Amino acid sequence: VTSSTTCTCNLSFTEDPTLERHFKGHKDAVTCADFNPNRKQLASVSVDKSLMIWNLAPKARAFRYVGHQDVVTGVQFSPSGNLVATSSKDRTVRLWTPSMKGESTVFKAHTATVRSVAFSHDGQRLVTASDDKSVKVWSVHRQCFIYSLNQHTNWVRCARFSPDGRLIASCGDDRTVRLWDTSTKHCINCFTDYRESATFVGFNSSGTCIASSGADSTLKIWDLRTNKLIQHYQVHSAGINSFSFHPSNNYLISGSSDSTVKILDLLEGRLIYTLHGHKGAVITVAFSRAGDLFASGGADGQVLMWRTNFDTKSYQDILRQHSRRSSPDPPPHVTDIHPRGPHLHRPQPTAIQVCSVSPNVIYKYVLLSYSRVGGWMGDESTSRARTTVWSQTGDGGGGRGRREEEERGQTHPLEVLSGHPSSLDSTLRHIVQQLDILTQTVSVLEERLTLTEDKLKECLLNQSQLLKDVLSSEERQRTESEETDGSPVHFT
Numbered sequence: 001v002t003s004s005t006t007c008t009c010n011l012s013f014t015e016d017p018t019l020e021r022h023f024k025g026h027k028d029a030v031t032c033a034d035f036n037p038n039r040k041q042l043a044s045v046s047v048d049k050s051l052m053i054w055n056l057a058p059k060a061r062a063f064r065y066v067g068h069q070d071v072v073t074g075v076q077f078s079p080s081g082n083l084v085a086t087s088s089k090d091r092t093v094r095l096w097t098p099s100m101k102g103e104s105t106v107f108k109a110h111t112a113t114v115r116s117v118a119f120s121h122d123g124q125r126l127v128t129a130s131d132d133k134s135v136k137v138w139s140v141h142r143q144c145f146i147y148s149l150n151q152h153t154n155w156v157r158c159a160r161f162s163p164d165g166r167l168i169a170s171c172g173d174d175r176t177v178r179l180w181d182t183s184t185k186h187c188i189n190c191f192t193d194y195r196e197s198a199t200f201v202g203f204n205s206s207g208t209c210i211a212s213s214g215a216d217s218t219l220k221i222w223d224l225r226t227n228k229l230i231q232h233y234q235v236h237s238a239g240i241n242s243f244s245f246h247p248s249n250n251y252l253i254s255g256s257s258d259s260t261v262k263i264l265d266l267l268e269g270r271l272i273y274t275l276h277g278h279k280g281a282v283i284t285v286a287f288s289r290a291g292d293l294f295a296s297g298g299a300d301g302q303v304l305m306w307r308t309n310f311d312t313k314s315y316q317d318i319l320r321q322h323s324r325r326s327s328p329d330p331p332p333h334v335t336d337i338h339p340r341g342p343h344l345h346r347p348q349p350t351a352i353q354v355c356s357v358s359p360n361v362i363y364k365y366v367l368l369s370y371s372r373v374g375g376w377m378g379d380e381s382t383s384r385a386r387t388t389v390w391s392q393t394g395d396g397g398g399g400r401g402r403r404e405e406e407e408r409g410q411t412h413p414l415e416v417l418s419g420h421p422s423s424l425d426s427t428l429r430h431i432v433q434q435l436d437i438l439t440q441t442v443s444v445l446e447e448r449l450t451l452t453e454d455k456l457k458e459c460l461l462n463q464s465q466l467l468k469d470v471l472s473s474e475e476r477q478r479t480e481s482e483e484t485d486g487s488p489v490h491f492t
Helices: 315-323 399-411 421-485
Strands: 004-007 018-024 030-035 041-046 050-055 063-066 072-077 084-088 092-096 104-108 114-119 125-130 135-139 144-149 156-161 167-172 177-181 186-191 198-203 209-214 219-223 228-233 240-245 251-256 261-265 270-276 282-287 293-298 302-307 355-358 361-363 366-372 383-389
Touching (some): 030 293, 030 302, 041 072, 041 293, 041 302, 050 072, 050 084, 084 114, 092 125, 125 167, 135 167, 167 198, 167 209, 177 209, 209 240, 251 282, 251 293
Parallel strands (some): 030 072, 030 282, 072 114, 156 198, 240 282
Antiparallel strands (some): 004 270, 018 302, 030 041, 050 063, 084 092, 125 135, 135 144, 156 167, 167 177, 219 228, 251 261, 261 270, 366 383
8 A cells, every 4th residue: 555645734733644554455445534532443445245344453363244235335333332323225224233243233214325424422312314316314222214315306425413312413415404403303404505416425533514515526514503514615526425524623535436535624624634545436535533543444444543643632722723824814723713602592591701802802792704705625725704783782772882882892902791691691581583484574575475486477378278279270260261252152
């Protein structure tokens, strides 16, 4: 195996990732890989229909498990590490006990290829994505199908639970990324920014963001608090097949059909490494739970295990270096996002925190909305953070008090302004309620508009048919009249 690393920027706190080991045993392309949370094993699955469990201890033997009747497409360890779930083109999901016997339980409910499988973070449920256009949720304890999510209009490539289990993200060949509420089973958001298939989706470890990749070689990160696209990368030259967030949320690795693994620094919003270790497409990448290792697998049938190294510097040191940047208006990134608040469908009172958006300003409460300027792509990305300051003054909420507050924040040095949490809580709850009502109203209006359009189309069709009938009748009468005028007259 030949491997090389290309550092695309000069950052003093990073060290090159190193290739630790390579695993050979699969007879065909490796489609998915995952680390055991116990840090002792690595699982991989392949087009050769097998599941391999690699023991990370030196010279330890590997185990091959056979049971699927077709290509195995996905694999994941349970949070406790005592179970392994796999998905397959044979339309089934299997739950394995990674022991000498290799016993497994078969789950059947999909009617086409199952593309991905993933555990919830409590290990109680599984979520699967399939070519039958559905996302299904299963009970691990009862070993049965629970419910299905059915608004995709084409093959579903990937589905994942959020860290708190309240959301599911899915994506597929209908070029959409959908967000589902697991309590109501409703699709609560749909991102439609892709020109081609959306291939992979995942949450960051705090659940504040989702990322998705596409066959168009793009990778996008959305802030779930604002439903805004906050980062957009196009660093690969072919479709992205898989990616993985580092547990710190500071880095992301991606694998592509261009035969490379790319490492992105999400704090700086740029590509930092390109790894060349595979011959052919890189189909899967995955960080270990601790983030010190990551694995890649590809069309060459190999599984490569890399030592991260670039995360060795203290996260606080990185933040301090980040805060000293000369740019007064840095691009937004994952760490700018406010801590996850109450779920919109279950509002609960929370304390309002003081949030800082630049080294010289602290506001009582800041709503960040990011506008893209020319797209965010690698080092050429540009952006502007727009802030709205909510001031609790005694002027009845007039514009003058808000402008004075904003001017004071821009001209004075660092200071913490005292707010009124209870009043802000009430205001924010009211805003959320009004937004919910507005969303429902828009939904009703859309339905009525659709009905109106359908009725209008029906009326136009009827009018067109009526016009054709009238013209046909007139043509028939004219023909009959001409025949009468031209007929000979006989006298007796």
